[in-house]
Amino acid sequence: MRTLQISLLVAAAGAVVILLRLFGDTASFAGVFAIVAGTVLAAPYAPPPGAPGRGWWTMLGGGAAITTISAAVSFVAETAGGLGALVGCVLVVIAVALGFPASNRART
Numbered sequence: 001m002r003t004l005q006i007s008l009l010v011a012a013a014g015a016v017v018i019l020l021r022l023f024g025d026t027a028s029f030a031g032v033f034a035i036v037a038g039t040v041l042a043a044p045y046a047p048p049p050g051a052p053g054r055g056w057w058t059m060l061g062g063g064a065a066i067t068t069i070s071a072a073v074s075f076v077a078e079t080a081g082g083l084g085a086l087v088g089c090v091l092v093v094i095a096v097a098l099g100f101p102a103s104n105r106a107r108t
Contacts, residue, residue, distance in 0.1 A: 003041060003045075004042055004045040004099075004101060005100065005101060006041070007037075007038045007039075007040075007041030007042040008038060008042055008060075008096045008099060008100050009038075009096075010034050010037060010038035010041070011034065011035050011037075011038025011039055011042070011060065011064070011092055011095075011096055012038070012092065012093055012096040013031075013034055014030070014031035014032065014033070014034025014035040014037075014038065014092075015031065015035055015063075015067075015088075015089040015090075015092040015093050015096075016031075016089075016093070017030065017031035017034070018031040018032065018035075018067065018085055018089050019086070019089050019090075019093075028071075028085075029071060032067055032068055032071045035063070035064050035067050035068075035088075035089075035092055036064055036068060038064075039060055039061060039064040042057070042060065042099070055098065056095045056096075056098035056099030057095070057099065059091050059092075059094055059095035059098070060091075060092060060095035060096070060099065062088075062091055063087075063088045063089065063090070063091030063092035063094075063095060064088070064092065065088070066084055066085075066087055066088030066091065067084070067085055067088030067089055067092065068088075069084065069088075070082070070083075070084030070085040070087075070088055071085065
């Protein structure tokens with residue numbers, strides 16, 4: 001369970017770095033990497049398909065995909081890439097808030 005907490009925090013930190021844009025393009029691309037890494041590390045903890053409570057995982061995966069695609073789009077169209085990154089990062093932050101376990105006990 002600690003791995004899930006750390007991976008979700010990594011994804012959230014990457015999203016916040018991208019949303020704030022305080023550190024430039026290099027930090028934003030590092031934020032994309034952090035979102036993808038956090039999503040991959042959280043994958044084993046995703047509920048099985050059709051199980052209740054799967055919404056946070058769907059939002060996390062969707063947000064990571066949108067953010068990654070938006071990073072590539074930003075090379076061609078900065079405004080469209082930025083708007084896509086905004087949507088993807090907001091999805092990631094909401095998914096982390098919904099999926100973050102409150103304690104170390106196993107989820108049922």
